[in-house]
Amino acid sequence: MNTSQESPPSGPAPVDDAGGAALVAALETASTAIWCLAGPGLAPVWANARARDLGTGTGDLAAVTGHRVAELAGEVARSGHAETVHGAPDPDGRAATVVLQPLQVHGQPGVLVLVEADHTDCRHVAGAEGDVVDQVQHSLLPPALPLLPDVRLSGSYHRASSVHAAGGDWYDAVPLGRGRLALVVGDAVGHGVPAAGAMSRLRGAMRSVALRDPSPAAVVAALDAFAGQMDDVEGASVFYGVLEAATGRLVYAAAGHPAPLLVRADGSAEFLPLAPRPPLGTLPGAPSVAATAQLPQGSTLVLFSDGAVAASGALSAEGLHRLAEVSRDALTGPGTLEGDAPGELAAAIVEGLLGSEEHPDDIAVLVAHRRAETTEPLELDLPAVPAALPMVRRHLGAWLARLGMGEQDRVGVMVAVGEATANAAEHAYRGVEPGRMQVTAAVDVDGLLTVTVRDQGRWRPPDRDPGDRGRGLLIMRQLVDGVVLQGEHGTTVTLSMRLRRSPEEDEDRRGGSSAAEVVVDRSGECPVVRASGAVDMVGAEQMRIRLLEASHGGTGRVELDLAAVTLFSSAAVRVVLAMARIAGEEGWRLVVHAPEGGVTRHILEISGLDGLVELR
Numbered sequence: 001m002n003t004s005q006e007s008p009p010s011g012p013a014p015v016d017d018a019g020g021a022a023l024v025a026a027l028e029t030a031s032t033a034i035w036c037l038a039g040p041g042l043a044p045v046w047a048n049a050r051a052r053d054l055g056t057g058t059g060d061l062a063a064v065t066g067h068r069v070a071e072l073a074g075e076v077a078r079s080g081h082a083e084t085v086h087g088a089p090d091p092d093g094r095a096a097t098v099v100l101q102p103l104q105v106h107g108q109p110g111v112l113v114l115v116e117a118d119h120t121d122c123r124h125v126a127g128a129e130g131d132v133v134d135q136v137q138h139s140l141l142p143p144a145l146p147l148l149p150d151v152r153l154s155g156s157y158h159r160a161s162s163v164h165a166a167g168g169d170w171y172d173a174v175p176l177g178r179g180r181l182a183l184v185v186g187d188a189v190g191h192g193v194p195a196a197g198a199m200s201r202l203r204g205a206m207r208s209v210a211l212r213d214p215s216p217a218a219v220v221a222a223l224d225a226f227a228g229q230m231d232d233v234e235g236a237s238v239f240y241g242v243l244e245a246a247t248g249r250l251v252y253a254a255a256g257h258p259a260p261l262l263v264r265a266d267g268s269a270e271f272l273p274l275a276p277r278p279p280l281g282t283l284p285g286a287p288s289v290a291a292t293a294q295l296p297q298g299s300t301l302v303l304f305s306d307g308a309v310a311a312s313g314a315l316s317a318e319g320l321h322r323l324a325e326v327s328r329d330a331l332t333g334p335g336t337l338e339g340d341a342p343g344e345l346a347a348a349i350v351e352g353l354l355g356s357e358e359h360p361d362d363i364a365v366l367v368a369h370r371r372a373e374t375t376e377p378l379e380l381d382l383p384a385v386p387a388a389l390p391m392v393r394r395h396l397g398a399w400l401a402r403l404g405m406g407e408q409d410r411v412g413v414m415v416a417v418g419e420a421t422a423n424a425a426e427h428a429y430r431g432v433e434p435g436r437m438q439v440t441a442a443v444d445v446d447g448l449l450t451v452t453v454r455d456q457g458r459w460r461p462p463d464r465d466p467g468d469r470g471r472g473l474l475i476m477r478q479l480v481d482g483v484v485l486q487g488e489h490g491t492t493v494t495l496s497m498r499l500r501r502s503p504e505e506d507e508d509r510r511g512g513s514s515a516a517e518v519v520v521d522r523s524g525e526c527p528v529v530r531a532s533g534a535v536d537m538v539g540a541e542q543m544r545i546r547l548l549e550a551s552h553g554g555t556g557r558v559e560l561d562l563a564a565v566t567l568f569s570s571a572a573v574r575v576v577l578a579m580a581r582i583a584g585e586e587g588w589r590l591v592v593h594a595p596e597g598g599v600t601r602h603i604l605e606i607s608g609l610d611g612l613v614e615l616r
Contacts, residue, residue, distance in 0.1 A: 028599050029567055035113040038105035042073050045105070049599065051115075069098050069113070076100045077109035080231075103194045104232065112194065140200045143537045143571065146175045147499035148447045150245040152369045152404055153181075154501065156346035158354060159362050168195030168236075169305040169362035172203055174210050179245045179445030182210045182219075185303040185366050186238035186257065198232040202280075206240070216240050216253035220277070220288040224255060227281030234281035239303055246445055248295035248370050253288050255280050258309065261324060265298030265372065267332050269324045298372035300345070302327050307361030308353055326352035331369075345369060375402055377442035384424045384437040384455050392421050392439055396451075399441060403449075405499060411545065412479040413451065413497060419472035420453040420493040428457025428491060447499040456490040474555065478548055478582065516565075518542040520550045526557045531572075532564035540571035547579050554582035559591040568600045573607050580612040589614050 027034055033051040035044045072083050085098040101112040145153040155171045168188035173181055184206060188198040202223065209222040219240050227233040239260060241252030252260075252272070256279030263269045275289040295301055302323075309319030330348040345367040353363060378399045382388040396417060400410045417439070424437040437455045444450075477483045482496040516539025521528040527550035531543050543560075551558040560576065562568065576592065583590045590613045594601040604610060 033115045037073055038108055038110035042077060042111060073100055073111045076102050076111050101194050140196055141170060142172050145173050145501035146447055147404055147501050148245050149375050149443045150371055152371060154344055154346040155366045156350045157364045158350050168199050169364035170199045170203055171364050171366035174207055175446060176214045181243045182214055183241045183243055183303060183366060183368055185305055185364055186236060187305045189235040202233050202236055214242055216242060216251055216290045217288045220253045220255050224280050228284050236280045243368060250293045250295055251290050253290045261302040261327055263300045263327050263331050267328050269328055295370045297370055300331050300367060300369040303366040305364040307363040310361050380439040382437055383434055384428055385434050386425045389421055416476040416479040416495050417451050419476050423472055424453060424455040428455040449497045449499050451495045453493045475548060518546050520546050528559045528561050530561040534567035535565055535572040536569050537571040540569060540575050544575045554586050557588050561593040562600045563593055563595055565600045568603050576609055591616060
């Protein structure tokens with residue numbers, strides 16, 4: 001951040017912490033006015049859109065919040081304790097609530113100031129601040145979880161009833177290769193946006209260490225050393241385990257965190273034994289002792305933060321007993337774990353814990369269910385004729401659903417395979433008696449999906465005419481991760497895609513932003529894809545499919561209208577980048593409508609896309 005007092009803040013500033021870009025995007029669009037103060041004089045160095053409407057200078061902040069708040073900012077920076085001021089007058093004489101949160105800016109004390117100056121109801125201000133915490137927390141949690149054939153994962157987060165106790169709980173799942181997964185849940189000290197920032201740093205450090213040496217003892221020891229150097233991370237708790245998906249072997253360790261719950265297929269449950277260890281950074285050099293457990297097929301591991309079992313701010317036997325009961329009920333219901341339904345296990349457990357009562361702390365839950373049966377590969381041998389294509393769609397769609405794939409990913413694979421099988425049915429045996437085509441699908445231990453379409457016909461290179469079906473190859477390459485085509489002795493198309501647990505099934509439960517709407521307007525000279533609302537990961541995938549549809553796989557011109565977008569995620573930036581590259585390869589330039597001065601325009605410019613697309 002720029003700590004110079006000469007240049008007033010004008011928009012989002014880059015952040016060097018892991019997940020910082022997502023954090024800034026969430027703060028930028030919040031309904032609460034937010035200033036970041038830093039430097040010797042605690043001058044404003046960044047302000048979100050709402051704050052910029054009110055003014056970004058020190059005098060503007062004093063006019064909005066009153067001089068008492070400016071004095072309190074110094075005390076908050078020195079003490080490290082948050083302060084809340086109710087009834088501070090705004091320029092029109094109305095009451096406002098101001099929350100001051102301490103934070104570190106480039107190693108110097110700073111203060112985050114949150115102000116709602118347009119309402120006299122302080123409860124509305126608390127709700128607005130809660131929305132900010134919700135947005136920040138969800139933007140820093142993993143946008144998707146790995147999808148392996150032997151293990152089904154789901155995660156859920158719900159903030160505390162009081163915003164003054166919310167923020168900092170997190171979970172993650174990291175693929176380690178050879179069918180191994182790192183399963184993690186933790187709780188950063190504090191609350192609000194600063195706790196979310198600490199959580200982001202801890203999660204980033206965990207991933208960095210785990211990818212070098214994933215052993216639990218080594219990871220916990222490294223996080224302990226990391227926390228000892230970071231004041232806002234010191235005292236955090238964490239559970240870290242490595243699960244071998246195929247065998248069910250779990251090696252784990254923890255620091256200041258409760259042990260996970262193991263629920264077997266018969267409904268019996270127990271908390272795993274765990275060697276006690278102080279929270280991270282509180283006792284330098286404390287040994288990290290790893291333990292081992294076995295997860296039988298059909299069993300479920302439930303990782304959770306303290307809030308799931310806390311009463312009056314402390315762990316309780318009653319809370320542990322309730323978690324076990326709720327988990328058993330959620331996991332043993334008919335059709336919950338197997339079948340076509342995705343089974344949002346973590347969300348079901350959180351909902352069972354919440355009930356109708358207020359809860360004093362955040363709740364984060366990560367569930368790993370070891371499937372009772374492994375999904376067998378799909379093998380189809382059909383005549384290579386158009387009439388066989390619906391059968392491919394039915395069998396492949398059902399097989400992909402059993403894997404637990406989300407709708408967006410499933411549709412993408414189905415469209416790509418549809419292009420490959422249509423090519424075999426329409427071109428492989430042109431001029432001769434139709435032969436056979438074979439469709440096989442399998443997923444390896446690390447969740448890499450491979451679909452192969454084979455025929456024994458004559459290979460015909462794709463025509464460069466945009467109207468030719470050969471453009472299906474371009475469409476396939478944009479819908480899956482990899483396409484390999486072999487043309488000897490017939491044609492073999494191999495499609496590959498890394499599976500992940502898409503978040504669309506959780507979207508209604510998150511209580512965060514609304515889903516994006518993406519439509520195609522064909523009334524003009526060329527199609528225009530119009531996006532509105534919060535273009536998150538799910539909305540980005542919708543936007544990608546609509547762009548490919550409207551441009552016939554990139555072969556024709558299309559424009560993208562983002563004027564009505566309220567949030568533009570990194571996933572959406574990647575979609576625009578991919579479409580811009582396709583357009584360049586096909587000899588045209590993607591036109592993107594994004595108003596000057598808006599957040600979306602700013603994101604596109606700092607991402608370097610203004611040189612690849614035509615911004616209007």
